[in-house]
Amino acid sequence: MAERAIGLEDIANIDAHLDYQAVIIGAGVAGIYQIKRLADLGVRATVLDANADLGGTWYNNRYPGARFDSESYTYSYSFSRELLDEWHWTERFAPQPETLQYLNYTTDKFDLRKFMQFGCRVESMVFQDATNSWVIGLEDGRQITTRFVISGLGILSKPTLPKFAGMDSFKGLSFHASNWPHEPLDLTGKRVALVGTGATAIQLIPEVAKVAAQLTVFQRRANWAAPLNNAPISESEMAAIRGRYDEIFAACARSPGGFEHEPDRRGFYNLSPEQRRELWDKLYDEPGFGIWLQNFTEIFFDEKANAEFSAYIAERIRRRVNDPGLAELLIPKDHGFGIQRVPLETGYFETYNRDNVVLVNSAQTPIVRITPNGIETSEGTFDCDVIVYATGFDAFTGAFDHIDIRGADGERLRDKWAKGPVTYLGATVRGFPNFLMLVGPQTAASNFPRGAELSVDWVTPLLEYMWAHGHNRFDVDEVAEAEWVEHVKDMYKGMLLRNAKSWITGYNSNLEGHEYGNVRYNIYNGGGPRYAKMLSEMAANNYEGMHFR
């Protein structure tokens, strides 16, 4: 890092004519850590969030069953030893309320709330070429000036609803799972309809089935899922985890996905089918993403290896579902295991053995309309009291598209990204000077806080470098951006996920332009360690690919 030419105490005086030196949008995991780093430097910065309080994903998603798929302790911030020593995760995969509590605890411990403003929806951001600054427009009409804008907008923060006729006519309660009501909602004895069978639905379905009189699940495409194998963490186990934190974070930094799980590199074809099955039997009973990320790497690249493993998981599902016809409906036939983000479940498949649960095959008998009393399909009507739409998100770019972001020559970001994100290193965009993205599109897919800390730990020294050198503006090199995008595309080649109908490829049937076949290169598939190395090398090389003035 460059030596700062100014004293720390002077830093807040830079750009005194602007409201802020830096504005962070989003008070989630990423935004909280970013404001911590800037506050430590004494920078005049603020965090704006549309929500009424902090937490982002963990503030919004309050549906029953909402919890981590990441091991709680690998989701911890690693930046403070004290925080690591103080916090006790009570479950291996913490439920949403505990994570929200953790983020509040962190914020209050470091006295960060005073930098945050809630109920502030950013509607526009216009770059001022003459002054190298941004004007941020809020929904309430206020305008804020700043040198830098740092987005912590979230990759899954814009829910998408389906477009069924009659949705407004429903007389009962209906909402997207991500907007589950904040006040207690008692579903005891209610008839509940649930549309979708993605990761959220897979967590939600077993919980609703326990209390509802009737649960009807509308499934268009089946999803692979594997057991979470959650368990409480005792005081002594937590003490042991605390003693291991350095080791845990080192393992996360080594692994492609930022988890403790590292791939089995013995080679799929070097082992016999029996030896492969031995590994899978072991992983199926272990907690978390091991079944996906500790597997043979061939399952991600090789059709035959993937088919053999998918057949293994299908067999496990058949063992858990009493009705063989129902089991077949729950086994995906259009894609192999692991080429979409794998949901983890607790009793999901067994839930379909209950008398009060019905699975409707919406591929065969599609939903035609929502009526005042429930859901009408091509085959019949399903009356209900509550409809939950677990229909996913406008992933990666949705939150950006909802802001009118205009760059140096008036170009709109949403136009530049009409066919998918175009970035330099997933952190910056050519034509949009002084705009930085924390864990933006085209960064390495990762256990989130591991990627967020990497992002923040790259952004913060970049700002220090600029202040130290008296720079007011950075721009991104055209060739550097084009080369990065090509590299991102290259990393999809050969991977089975390139054909997936998933948010990794930008597929979303409820969004125009996101139809199957219009691949959007949303993530960097080269793995966390390689991505981290590229970030640090370009920084060490005076931020190669960026121009300063």
Ligand SMILES: Cc1cc2nc3c(=O)[nH]c(=O)nc-3n(C[C@H](O)[C@H](O)[C@H](O)COP(=O)(O)OP(=O)(O)OC[C@H]3O[C@@H](n4cnc5c(N)ncnc54)[C@H](O)[C@@H]3O)c2cc1C
């Ligand atoms: C149900 C669910 C479970 C998940 N489980 C895991 C998991 O186990 N492990 C994992 O690694 N990841 C998981 N994720 C991904 C999760 O999104 C990240 O882990 C992390 O919480 C993202 O943090 P963030 O700070 O980037 O964004 P978010 O938490 O999404 O926060 C973004 C914030 O930006 C605000 N915002 C957006 N647009 C505007 C605007 N125009 N103006 C003002 N504010 C705005 C939002 O209000 C929000 O508060 C899960 C996601 C979901 C939805």
